[in-house]
Amino acid sequence: MSADIADLVASLAAAAGPDEQIEAYASRGSSTEVRVWRGQVEHFVSAASEGVGVRVVSGGRTGFAYAGTLEADAVAEVLAEARENVAYGTADPDAGVAEPDGVEPVDIELWSDELDRFATADKIELALELERMVLAMDPRIRVDDANYIDGGGEMAVATSTGIVRHRRGNSCHVSVSTLADDGDETQTGFGYSIGDHPGEFDLEWAAREAVERATRLLGAEKPPSERTTVIFDPFVTAQLLSIIGSTLNGEAVVRGRSLFADRVGDVIASELVTLIDDPTDVRAYTATDVDGEGLATRRNVLIDAGRLDHFVQSTYSARRAGVVSTGNGVRGGYSSTPGTGCLALQLVPGARSRDDLIADVDHGVLVQSLSGVHSGVNTVSGDVSVGATGMTIRNGALATPVREFTVASTIQRLLTDVVEVGGDIEWLPSRAAGVSLVVRDVSVSGTS
C-alpha cells in the first residue's frame, strides 16, 4: 500500500518551480456491488481503485496527466508528463489553480462507521430481502435484478498556492428493476432507497415503488397529441433539475454556450421556483464539504423566487467573469481536470402532497419516467423533447396508463410555466433531489 494520499499530493504540489503552479489530486477507495436474481447472487463485484491526476500551469498554459495507480514511479511519470504537456497549450491569462479564499469547509460527517462495518453476508441478504418483498407484493411481478451498492474512500487535493484538503466519505443504496406481465404485455418499473448506512433503508417503500411503477403501466396506450398540463414525479423532476443546472453554469456562460448569459437579475422562472445548489446539506446523496479544486463548498441560491441570482463558478470561470468561485469545481475523479458544475441541486418544496396536486388538474398527464434525456435535450438552444411513460389525469384523478409518447418544450418555457412545486421532496442517488412539479402547456406527442 502506498503512503498517505494527503502527503502524496502535498509533496507533488510542493514540487512546483518558481514559474509554475501545480495541483495534485489523488483518491483511493473501494466499492461493492451485489446483484441477485431468483434468490441467488448473480454477481458480486468487489472493487478497489486508486489514482492520481496532476495539473501544471505555467505561463498561462495548462498540462494534465493521470494514472490509475499510486505507485511511486507512475506518480513521478504523471508529474513529468503533465509538465511536458504544458508546452502544447495556448496561454490563457485566466488559467490557474485555486487560491485559498478564507472560506472554511462546513463541519459535516460524510463517513459512516456502521456502513464501513456492514458485513458482506448482510449486503447479500439485503438484496435478497428486497427481491423477496417485491415478488410477494404482486403475482404479476418479476424481478430483472435487485442490487445492493456501496462505495467509500478518501480523496486529497493540494495546490502550490497553499490548499491542502483531505476528506473521506462513504455511501450506499439499494435498487430493484421490475417487470410486470399481463398476457403478451410487459411493463417495467424500478425502486430504490438511500441512507447514510443500510439501517436507514426503507425496503418496503423501494419495493412498493418498483411494483406500482410497473403494474400501473399495464394496458398503457399512446395518448393523443395535445398541449396540456403535466405533473413530473420527483424522480423525473430530479432529471430536469440536472438539465436546468447545466444551463446555470458560469463556464458555459463565459464560453458563450449558455442560454441564460446576460440574464442575471432577470425573472427567468415562475416565482414559485427557488433553485438551490447546496452540497453542504447532508441529506443530499452528493453532499460534500470540499469541491474538486479543494475549496469549501457552499449553499448557492441560483434562482430566487424566479429571479436569476448567480451562476455556479469554478476558479477558472470565476476569474474570467471577474467574480469569485462559488465552490463548484467538479471533477469526475483523478482522470480529469476540474470543470464547473452543480453539486447537489434542490428546489425549495411547496406545501402540498402529490395527491393534492393531481386533484387540481382537470386534464393532464402524470409523467413517471423519461427516456432519451441525453439525445433530446440541447442545453445551448434550450430545446427539450424526451420520451415518457405515465398516467393520464382526468377530473382530478389518475385515469389510464400511457406510454410511447414524448413531452416537449424548452428549458426557458418549462421554468416560466411552473404552476406548483409539491411538498414531497425525495432524496435520490443523484446530484439533484426530486419533488413533484406541475407545469402547464407542455407538448405531448402521441397519436396524431
Place this chain on the structure above:
Amino acid sequence: MIDGDVLERVLSTATRRGAAFAEVFAEDRRSTGFSFDEGRVDQVTSGRDRGAGVRVVVGDTTGYAHTADLSEASLIAAAEAAAEAAGMGDGAARVIALDGAGPRRHPVGEVRIDPRSIPKDARVDLLRAADDAARAYDPQVVQVSAGVADSRRRILVANTDGLHATDEVTRVLFRVNVVADADGGKQTGYQSMGRTTGWEAFDEYDVAAMGSDAARQAVVKLRARPAPTGAMPVVIARGTGGVLFHEACGHGLEADHIAKDASVYAGRMGELVASELVTLVDNGSMAGEWGALGIDDEGHPTQHNVLIQDGILVDYMWDHLRARDAGRAPSGNGRRESYDCLPMVRMTNTYVLAGPHDPDEIVAATDHGVYIAELGGGSVNTATGDFVFGMREAYLIENGQITEPLREGNLIGNGPQVLADIDMLADDFAMGSPGTCGKDGQGVPVGDGQPTLRVSSMTVGGTAA
C-alpha cells in the same frame, strides 16, 4: 503483461472453492487528448490505466475482484477475493494449463502510422484547421471547440478452459462542436470521426471539412422551426441512422436480456421480426470501424454475425457465460469498459445491408413527413421495446421535397413495430460516425451503418401543433 505460468497459478487459486470457470483479464491503456476551445489549446492530457480483474463463476454466481497492481501477489489476492465473492464452497484447486502456444492473436486491420510517432504540434495543427474552417464558414458562428484523441489498449485474457489470448487496439478520434448565434437564439452543430486505425485516418478524413460541416449544421438550425408532433413517415439519411437499429433491436438481441426474458425478442427465433427488407449484422471484425476489435474482452475472436436475415430473427449476440448455458459457441460480443468491470453482451459494429430503392425515390414518394439528415443518441427499454432517438439535423418533407429545417427533438417508437414499418430501403449503404454505447454504467465504442430508409410511421416529439 503477465507471464503464462503466473496466469496458471492465479487461475488455479481462483478455482480453490470449486469454481467451474475462472478468468484473468489484464489491460494496459494509454491515451492522449488535446482539447481546443475559443481558439486556444485549453488542455493537453495524458493518461495511463493498467490493471487486471479476476472473474470466478460458481454455479450461477459470478465473483469479481480487480487490482491496479499486476504483481503475482496482487493477482493472487484478487483471485482469492473473487473466489470468496462467488461462493462459500470448498473444493480442491484445479491445475490449470493454458494453451501451450502462448497467447493467441486475432488482429483485425492494421496500424500503419502509430499515433505515438506523431508530434504533438501536428495535433494542434489539425485542431486549428477545423476551428478556422468552422469560423470562416459564416459570421454567425460564435464558438468552436474541437478535440483530438488517440488511445492504445492492450489486453490479455486467460481462463480455465486453457484460453490464452491477447490483442492490441489503437483508436483515433476527432470531434468539432460549433455554436451559432442569431436573434432567435443559439444553435449547435457537431461532427466527429472515429477509427480503429492509426494516424492514417487523417489521410482519409478532412478535418477542415468536418469543421465547416459542423458550422453549416449550426447555421442551418438558426432558421429551424419547431418540429411537428404526432405519428408520420420518417426518412433517415444513409450512414446516420444505425442508432435506430442499435436501439430498436440491437440491445433486445443481447443474450443476457434474452436469458432473463427481459426482451421483446425473447422466444422469437425463426420468426419474422422485421420488414423482409431488413438484414441486420453485428461485426466486430470489420477492420478500421469504431467498434472493431480483434478479440472480445473474454478472449474470443470477433466475427461477422447475421442477426436478422430478410426480416427473420436468426441469432442473438452472446458472451461466454450465456453461450455456455445455451451450449453454443460465443459470438465475440463479450465486452467491458475496462479491467474494473465485468464483461457483458455488447454490440460492436451493427448495420443493416443495402436494399433495392433509390434514395431520391424514397423522399419523392413521401408526401408529408420528416427527413433526418443526422441522428443523435438514443435509448431503449428492451422489455417493452419502446425506444427513442434524437434528431440532430432534420427537415420537413412536403409533397415529396425536403423543405424547412426543424429544431431538435426525440422520436419515439416500439422496436418490433418500427422494424415492421420499414417500407423502403435504399441501395446507398454507408457506415456512420463513432458512438459510445452505454449499458449498466459501462461505455464501449460502437459503430453503426445503414442505407437511406423510410419508416412508414413514427412519433415525432416536437412542439408544433
